[in-house]
Amino acid sequence: xxxRINKYIADSGLCSRRAAxxxxxxxxxxxxxxxxxxxxxxKTGDIVKINGQIIKPSENKVYIIFNKPIGVITTTNQEYSxxxxxxVHTEERVFPVGRLDVESSGLMLLTNDGELSNxxxxxxxxxxxxxxxxxxxTVNGLLLKKLSAGVILDGYRTLPAKASQIGSKSFSLIIxxxxxxxxxxxxxxxxxxxxxxxxxxxxxxxxxxxxxGKWRYLEExxxxxxxxxxxx
Numbered sequence: 001x002x003x004r005i006n007k008y009i010a011d012s013g014l015c016s017r018r019a020a021x022x023x024x025x026x027x028x029x030x031x032x033x034x035x036x037x038x039x040x041x042x043k044t045g046d047i048v049k050i051n052g053q054i055i056k057p058s059e060n061k062v063y064i065i066f067n068k069p070i071g072v073i074t075t076t077n078q079e080y081s082x083x084x085x086x087x088v089h090t091e092e093r094v095f096p097v098g099r100l101d102v103e104s105s106g107l108m109l110l111t112n113d114g115e116l117s118n119x120x121x122x123x124x125x126x127x128x129x130x131x132x133x134x135x136x137x138t139v140n141g142l143l144l145k146k147l148s149a150g151v152i153l154d155g156y157r158t159l160p161a162k163a164s165q166i167g168s169k170s171f172s173l174i175i176x177x178x179x180x181x182x183x184x185x186x187x188x189x190x191x192x193x194x195x196x197x198x199x200x201x202x203x204x205x206x207x208x209x210x211x212x213g214k215w216r217y218l219e220e221x222x223x224x225x226x227x228x229x230x231x232x
């Protein structure tokens with residue numbers, strides 16, 4: 001049986017497939033002592049190392065929800081202070097699924113299931129992400145209507161969203177994708193600056209009463225709900 005090297009690394013819980021490709025391009029990944037190229041495949045019995053350390057896929061799959069505080073960096077790189085792994089402690093290696101920028105807070109998923117992470121990160125239009133957005137000016141119906149219709153960013157129109165008002169300067173926004181700083185840029189497009197951004201739901205997984213900086217394992221039914229939406 002053969003496995004692509006980026007998937008093999010992700011299944012170890014070290015990092016996502018995308019991050020694995022970065023390691024590979026840096027030339028620090030070897031298979032049986034030889035530097036692995038992008039697209040290389042790992043066979044049963046092969047020895048894979050990163051920076052000289054042997055890695056193996058984890059047989060025990062772990063799924064975690066974490067309430068990320070503002071200021072925490074979405075990385076497993078211990079060189080960065082205040083990274084997510086200073087808050088989440090498990091025997092198995094896990095990595096974040098997607099990102100929340102350092103200025104944002106709320107629900108994050110972490111896992112060592114490279115297949116699920118890849119499906120959730122690369123898919124499109126299947127798994128909703130809900131945010132509570134607070135801006136610097138009074139929200140009006142026209143803004144919500146424009147946000148819901150999609151916004152042109154870098155020549156690309158974002159997918160239709162769902163926006164509903166919560167307070168005079170706050171609203172709920174449900175999107176089906178997660179481009180870099182997407183919500184902040186969508187609001188800026190119409191002259192509104194985001195002063196607070198909190199993600200409260202991914203698919204059927206809700207932040208609920210989980211306190212800031214705390215985490216828990218997902219229940220089996222929650223994991224199944226994510227696996228049923230493997231196109232986001």
